[in-house]
Amino acid sequence: MSESLRPAPPSPCVTRSGLAGDIRALGLQPGRAVMLHASVGALGWVVGGPDTVIQAVLDVLGPAGTLLMFTGWEDDTFALDTWDEARRQAYLREKPPFEAGRSRADRHNSILAEYLRTWPGACRSDHPEASVAAVGRLAVDLTRDHPHDYAYGPGSPLARLVDAGGASLVLGAPLSRITVLHLAEATARLEGKRVVRYRMPVLRAGVRTWETFEDYDTTQRLVAGAPPDYFGLIARAFLEAGQGREGRAGAAPACLLDARDLVAFGAAWMERHLAGDGRPNPQAP
Known part of the structure; x- marks a missing residue:
């Protein structure tokens, strides 16, 4: 039989109890706030999906814990102004x-x-582009009063996650997707x-209103010339420095990273390795 026609090996069977055991083995404790990044397909054949x-x-x-996701x-509508006139209108x-409750x-x-x-x-926080959803004890506190501009900075759900002593939990997803960075x-x-x-467009007092938002560029690169996957580079460097916990969840690699430590490490990494124009900083250690 041709190699291309051979059936793929069966995915490992992943159960609720088994996955919970894998997550406990990473060090996640009851009562903590955690932001999840996961790939269901990477975990294996998940009973119950x-x-x-x-x-x-x-x-x-x-x-007593709280689960968040971006x-x-x-x-x-980020590219609205570049669309043809008929589509834009x-x-x-x-x-x-x-x-927030429907979109x-x-x-x-x-x-x-x-x-x-x-x-x-x-x-769910009330920001059309940067909203997060949360379930658990701190869900209301972490999602309330989301800043209109610079929605990933101070006062944001990400900052509140850090203040709450939270963490990022990665189950089979790329390290480049860690939102708290x-x-x-x-x-x-x-x-x-x-x-x-x-x-x-947002709903204000029952009326649809087009509003303008301002933020740092989180969809491309923060500064010119920055590596395309610098979130992944930062997270991997953080783990290689002995911070965070690594393990397995089903068939996938998994890790647990303290949010406060990761944000501090990430900001310092950017300051060391990127100059103002995005080039590697020659003064970096």
């Missing part, structure tokens, strides 16, 4: 406004983001940070 992944994390956290918004006339999570942030957004008792971007002392402005 995405719901099982969320429930396993909640099992470990217990009733949600964003499924249908963004159609969006301006009829694009539904962002509503879909961005599917690129993992299918789990939408599952958590619609989980019983979930809260956007807080490191916001706080790193670098010249030449890219600033973007974009428009999105």
Whole structure:
């Protein structure tokens, strides 16, 4: 039989109890706040699908813990001003406004983001591009009063996660997707940070209103010339420095990283390795 026609080896069977055991082995403690980044497919054949992944994390956290995920918004308008006139006018006339309780999570942030957004008792922050969803004891506190501009910096859900002694939990997802490092971007002392402005429709007092938002560029590169995957480089350097815990979750690599330590490490890494124009800093150790 041709190699190309051979059946793929079966994926390992992943259960709720087994996944919870893997997460406990990473060191996640009950009562903690944790931001999850996970790939369901990378874990293996999960009995019960995405719901099982969320429930396993909640099992470990217990009733005093809090689970967060970055949600964003499924249908963004970042490139609105570059669209052809007919498409742009159609969006301006009829694009539904962002509503925290209804607007879909961005599917690129993992299918789990939408599952958590619609989980019983979930809260979601009121920002169309940078929203997070949370379930648990601190869900309201972590998602309230999301800043309109610079939505990943001080006062954001990411900053509150750090203040709460939280962590990032990665289950099979790329290290480059660790959202809390956007807080490191916001706080790193670098010249030449890219600033973007974009428009999105939101619901204010029952009226659809187009608003302009301003932030550092979190979708491309913070500064010109920065490596395309510097979040991944930072997270890997953090782990290689002996910080964080690594292990396995089902068939996938997994790790648990303290949010405060990671943000401080990430900001310092950016300041050491990137000059104001994004080039490697020749003075870096």
